[in-house]
Amino acid sequence: MKTLFMTATSLALGLAACQSPGTETQKPHTGIIKTPFGAVEGQPVELYTLTNSNGTAVSITTYGGIITAFRTKDKNDSVSSIVVGFDTITQYLQQPPYFGAIIGRYGNRIGNAAFSLDGKEYKLAANNGKNHLHGGLKGFDKQIWKAADVQDSVPTLILEYTSKDGEEGYPGNLQVKVTYALGDNDDLRITYDATTDKATPVNLTNHSYFNLTGDTRSTILDHRLQLKSSSYTPVDSGLIPTGEIRKVAGTPFDFSQAATVGSRMDQVPGGYDHNWVIDRKGKNLETVAILTDSVSGRLLEVQTTEPGIQFYAGNFLDGKFTNHTGTPVNLHTALCLETQHFPDSPNKKDFPTTILQPGEKYHTVTVYRVGRMAK
Numbered sequence: 234m235k236t237l238f239m240t241a242t243s244l245a246l247g248l249a250a251c252q253s254p255g256t257e258t259q260k261p262h263t264g265i266i267k268t269p270f271g272a273v274e275g276q277p278v279e280l281y282t283l284t285n286s287n288g289t290a291v292s293i294t295t296y297g298g299i300i301t302a303f304r305t306k307d308k309n310d311s312v313s314s315i316v317v318g319f320d321t322i323t324q325y326l327q328q329p330p331y332f333g334a335i336i337g338r339y340g341n342r343i344g345n346a347a348f349s350l351d352g353k354e355y356k357l358a359a360n361n362g363k364n365h366l367h368g369g370l371k372g373f374d375k376q377i378w379k380a381a382d383v384q385d386s387v388p389t390l391i392l393e394y395t396s397k398d399g400e401e402g403y404p405g406n407l408q409v410k411v412t413y414a415l416g417d418n419d420d421l422r423i424t425y426d427a428t429t430d431k432a433t434p435v436n437l438t439n440h441s442y443f444n445l446t447g448d449t450r451s452t453i454l455d456h457r458l459q460l461k462s463s464s465y466t467p468v469d470s471g472l473i474p475t476g477e478i479r480k481v482a483g484t485p486f487d488f489s490q491a492a493t494v495g496s497r498m499d500q501v502p503g504g505y506d507h508n509w510v511i512d513r514k515g516k517n518l519e520t521v522a523i524l525t526d527s528v529s530g531r532l533l534e535v536q537t538t539e540p541g542i543q544f545y546a547g548n549f550l551d552g553k554f555t556n557h558t559g560t561p562v563n564l565h566t567a568l569c570l571e572t573q574h575f576p577d578s579p580n581k582k583d584f585p586t587t588i589l590q591p592g593e594k595y596h597t598v599t600v601y602r603v604g605r606m607a608k
Contacts, residue, residue: 265382265390270294271322276377278322283388283415288312289603291415296322297374298335298392298411300441302557305419305603308530313447313558315531315603317567320557329554331440334374335411336367338396338403339587340438341508341543341576344473348579350404350432350588357402364471367440369401373409374440389414398431405431405591420602427595434579435589437597438539442547442567445526445533449556449566453547454495456568459523460488460542462509466575466584476581478510491523494546494568504548504565508541508575518598522570525606536600537572540585545569572599 263286270280273296280301284290292302301318317332319325325332346357346365358369367374378392389412396407412424425437444453465486466474481487485497486507498504511521521542522535535542546568552561578584589595 263388264384265388267382270296273322273326273377278377279380281380281382281390283390283413285388285415285417285419287417287419289415289419291413291421292318293390293392293413294322294325295378295380295392296325297333297376298378298439299325299374300333300413300421300439303421303441303601303603305531307447308605308608311447315443315445315447315533317442317444317449317562318557319554324554327554330549331367331374332554333439333441335378335392335437336440336571337373337409337435337437338368338401338407339365339434339579340367340436340440340571340573342366342471342473343434344471344577344580348434350434350579355402355404362471364473372401373437378411385414387414387416403433405429405433407433407435407589409437411437418602419604420600422598422600425595425597425599427589428591428593429589429595430591432588432590434587435595436574436578436587437595438543438571438573439599440569440571441601442562442569443524443533444567445524445531446529448558449560449562451528452495452563452565453568454493454498454565455526455528456494457491457525457527458488458494458544459491460509460544461512461519461521462542463489463512464510466508466510466541468507468576472506473577474508474575474581474584476583481509488544491525495565498546505544505546506548508543508573510575511537511540511542513540518600521572524568524570527606530606530608532604532606533570534600534602534604535570535572536598536602538598539572539574541573541575543569543571543573543576545571572597 302314343365346359357365383389485500524533
């Protein structure tokens with residue numbers, strides 16, 4: 234396992250910036266461009282595009298901190314976006330399933346839309362059956378964030394938002410900062426920071442939907458996935474963890490060796506939408522997932538400081554929404570790799586805690602790095 238991850242990581246680093254022999258290239262504009270992106274409830278929304286020296290570009294809107302596009306070259310040097318996204322704010326206001334957004338105050342599900350903390354029960358919005366999902370009816374994905382672009386050593390965008398005490402039922406005034414930095418190794422680093430004045434659960438993530446072909450006419454069933462995990466958290470019919478941590482060996486959840494997404498998914502009722510427990514060596518940034526696609530030749534490496542990762546295979550995508558390419562986003566045409574603490578942790582005492590206390594600092598980092606597969 235260790236050798237496989239080290240090899241794939243070196244490929245991502247070494248091949249990302251490769252040029253074809255004899256190809257004349259023009260150095261792209263490096264930095265940040267800000268453009269208007271409409272308005273929500275009378276408030277202007279902006280779109281920031283970060284571009285590195287390779288021409289890789291990531292676009293992020295202040296509405297929900299949404300990554301609307303992640304444009305990279307494939308093995309033929311053709312450029313396309315590897316994430317599902319839209320070109321107008323109007324499409325995002327039609328409430329798509331969290332395409333590219335910052336998720337909070339609590340990413341994933343909280344069972345029965347309630348939790349107890351310091352002897353008090355808190356009721357949350359039941360927006361996923363009887364359960365609470367991704368921060369509620371108006372989570373961080375539907376807020377307008379304050380932006381400040383930073384011309385640092387790499388193109389960097391900082392978004393800030395204050396979640397007030399009682400918002401969506403959560404206690405405490407939560408000050409949140411999310412930083413996006415696009416490096417010249419085609420690595421998008423997302424850093425999450427937060428402080429609170431009352432104890433509160435916090436679990437922040439990004440909900441990008443990936444298709445490495447850059448075309449949602451193709452499914453992700455032939456993408457190959459490897460996860461640095463020997464166990465996962467089984468769920469009930471409402472996708473709430475049972476509290477058990479179960480070994481993946483001998484099950485269709487075993488991605489400790491690379492396997493195609495679709496090879497065993499018919500053995501999983503409803504498809505993959507589960508939390509894998511990362512085999513961590515410490516608290517530092519580690520490579521936890523590698524996704525590859527032979528059609529485009531692209532490789533996506535996920536690094537994180539988090540203890541878990543939610544692999545979701547797009548089981549609820551139904552063609553209702555059309556990607557910026559004009560193609561419907563149908564069943565299994567995109568997947569998510571959401572780094573996180575475990576779902577329903579406020580109600581599971583044996584799971585790593587998600588409670589942030591006053592005086593503490595919430596700080597996690599996730600990196601999505603794009604490279605090319607070995608020929």
